[in-house]
Amino acid sequence: MKELHIISFNYPYPPSYGGIIDVYYKIWALSDLGIKIHLHCFVDQVPETIDQEIEEITENVFFYEKKKNPLLYFSGIPFAAAIRDSDVLLKNLEKINAPILFEGLQTTHIIRFLKDSGHQLYLRHHNNETEYYKGLSSSEKNIFKKIVYRIESLKHKGYQKKLLKKFDVVFCLSEKEYDEVKMYSGNAQLIHIFHGNQSVKQLDKKGNYFLFHGDLTTADNKKALIETIDLFKTLPQYKLVVASDRASEDIKRKISAVENISLTPILTTENLHHLLENAHANILISYQNSGTKVKLFNTLYNSRFVIINGNITDDPILTNLCLYGANMDEIRQQIITSAEKNYDDNEKRKEILEKTHSDHAKAEQIVKIIFKN
Template sequence: MNELHLISFNYPYPPSYGGIIDVYYKIKALSDLGIKIHLHCFVDQIPHKIDPEVKEITENVFFYQKKKNPLLYFSGTPFAAAIRNSESLLKNLEENEAPILFEGLQTTHIIRFLKDNRHKLYLRYHNNESEYYKGLSVSEKNIFKKIIYKIESLKYSGYQKKLLKKFEAVFCLSEKEYNEVETYSKNAHLIHIFHGNTSVKELDTKGKYFLFHGDLTTADNKRALNDVIDLFKTLPQYKLVVASDRASEDIKRKISEVENISLAPIQTTGNLYRLLEDAHGNILISYQNSGTKVKLFNTLYNSRFVIINENITDDPALTDLCLFGSHMNEIRQQIITSAEKDYNDTEKRKNILENTHSDKAKAEEMIKIIF
């Protein structure tokens, strides 16, 4: 049986935000096809237990606490990578000569310490990190954080150029990133997002509210939510639910001040699906152009109308399944228009999503390349 070390930037459960959705459902799809996964996770705090959903799809799970040394900001290595460094991880990897799949450049700091040629190395390229941090710097209002993100962007620019050629293959999420990597290091493979959905839900024609969901610790999502809150202040006739487990006190206060907006915890995948199933429309906005956002798939498979701006996906087939607004006035108009409409797009979505974006097909392609 084939084995694989997978190093994750965080514990991949519950799969409720961003790249963690891709990590969890990739592990599940590979495991379903018989791959034994040795999962290594960098975390803020070591969990007391491993969730049964993770136990079922892994051979074993190891945790490593992220470093908390603020002096690492002054390291030549990007901070997000420098804090994910562990001698225990190196020892655990040396126990087994299986290939290593790094989830994101932030997990790759240990490559310089690996013994030569014992492992084949693969990268899941979640973002062009240099562009990502540049975008965070633009979105961030706190001047100190703005400078930190700008420096991190510059560090990643050199870091990713130095590292990308070291991998047997770099698995990219989007056309944009595939073209960037292929031009530079000639080892790119386009493997779209793993999202865990198998079939498009059959839903009634009407939902109960509009939904905004995401990780509210990122500057991009916070900026988007602030704009959406301002929008719904002018639309008191419509209800907005903000779903997140990562809302700051400041965000909670802003939400509580608007009568037609409420905050809902996610906590489990089941809760997220229930929130999606009850939503009439979903609002997905980003100010960073980094390919297709993971949460787009969850909304298209499990909910009704999806309203996006140009940074949510670069896939024209997926854009065609959404309502589009290039600025907030157009987004506002799409909210008003969709609120009055019945949802009837299930068959159209089935034809596109179930035929071209299944997790099993993506896992088979990765296995072919790695093994």
Template sequence: MYLHVVSFDIPYPANYGGVILIFNQIKALHAQGVKVILHCFQYGNRQPQPELEKYCHEVHYYKRSRSVFYQLSFLPFIMRTRQPGALIKRLKRDNYPILFEGMHTAAWVWHKRLRGRQKIVRMHNVEWQYYEGLSRSTAPTEVFEKIYYFIESIKLQRIEPKVVLHADEILTVSTNDQAYYREMKANTHYIPAFHPNTQVESQLGRGEYVLFHGKLSVPDNEQSAIWLIENVFSKIDIPFVVAGMEPSWRLKELLQRYEHITLIENPDDRRMNELISKAHINLLVSFQNSGIKLKLINALFRGRFCIVNQEMVSGTGLAKLCYVRNSAAAISQTIEALINAPFEPSKIEERQALLESEFSNTENAKKLMELIKFTV
């Protein structure tokens, strides 16, 4: 059983949302006997990874050119910069099915040389809505970045119907996204996100602090952190921790004003998992209702109490495991109510019943394999 997987980035180290999903999906498929032929784009500081060879039959790397001239293309920049001729040539050497990860990698879906091939596109969210949200949440001082996100959202919305038309199957990671693509008459399937957890490991009793975590360079995460600091953290005298990759100078400057708020910059996987496990409350807020937040899955598998807003859990089926609060006042009241309450065995049992079945990587790999038309 062979499968091409086209990844928008090198999926190891698995240290942010999209690549966490792809890496753990590859591991789960490998465990089921699928021979994955991985294609991934190299850019930034990510380098070829021997770790991937443990789970893949073949691994191919393609340099991603981010030339400013690609901004002039009718295709979205995230797609045009992942359209090397070498990829289509390699895909044409056999007749195996192809899984394109995200709109980013889908520029070859309608190519005539792939006619007759099974082409599956996993939508990590409704991409044009995500970029529209990034434009809204980017600080007004970041003019060029804000404009880029806005133009990209328009291009993505225009090209999306063409991708959907030529894809044989659309996979989504939330039921909200599934409903959206079904409205477009796409052959759509909801398969939850793959993640690094196998069983609930939440600790009983009390933790040490309230934690907000995420990739802090992402505008939505930075906006959420700033909103929480200004409206919640600064008004309650208990320990808070903000942890994540690449915090901006603006966020660091704000955090320095408060002695009871600690910033943990660029923690590795071990440190982040430790922070989640030792927290008494994992507080996760988003201003974008898109896809699924893998940090929420990790917090539920590893942490104690979870307080979230509606955007964080919409379409995930996970609201019943969280305290859903949407205003700063409601979040503050819930923190004060929970901070001295022990995390009890009944909470763990409730999580085990849902997470270890519906969010089982093994079971979801089998669901995915049922959709794939493997060739000999």
């Protein structure tokens, strides 16, 4: 029986946002291949129960509370990594001799105690954290948060340079990060995002509205939505649905002030899929260059047209399945163009996505690398 420790930056259920979606469906796919998963989760508060969906795909689940000391902001270690440190985690890892897969650089603070322990060490490189925090700083309006994010970006620059060479393999999400890690430390492997979609939905030619969905507490998504709202003010003939469970009062006011824009909660995965299936086109915009966004897969598998800017993906195969706009004027034109078009890309998407982006195939690749079989 092949066994694997996975150290997650959070509890991976429900799989409701980018990084956690990748963690959950990776565990699911590896478990489906017969890998015995020992899951370690850093959390704000230890849950009272473990969800059945997690129990069914893991051998053990361990929880560790993130440290709550604000003075860790003044540490030379990035704050996200400094708060994820645990002596109990080290003891649990030593009890079971198995390779260790770290989910994101924020889980790697304990690596200083592990390099000579005999464990094989692997990293799932979720983001170039230097660029990620730099992007957050650029998008953030609050001056205090802007400064904090900029400092975190600088901390990560030294941290990831020091750490990336310590892993047997670094599994990268995107072409850009793969090229960066390969050039720096030579231990990169490109494994695209795990997304949980099994097959491309068969949809008819027309949907009912344009859709923007996402977590509206993040600076990047808020900025993208405000740009999109301004766009649809000039396109009163088209309906925009904004789907989110986390919208501020300010965002709600901006949406309610425009007659052709409405806000709806997501609540469940099933409801999100219903919204996607009834959308004619999806607006996906980002101001952070951090590889392929996981919500791109949800839209390509479950909806019709997808209108993107350059930061949604750096994968040319995926870009070719979308309508691209380099700026908001071009995005506007793609909205107008797609509104008049019939959707008939089901078979093209099915052929490409199920061949190149299957979760099962990605899990097999990881198993082959880690267990050398």
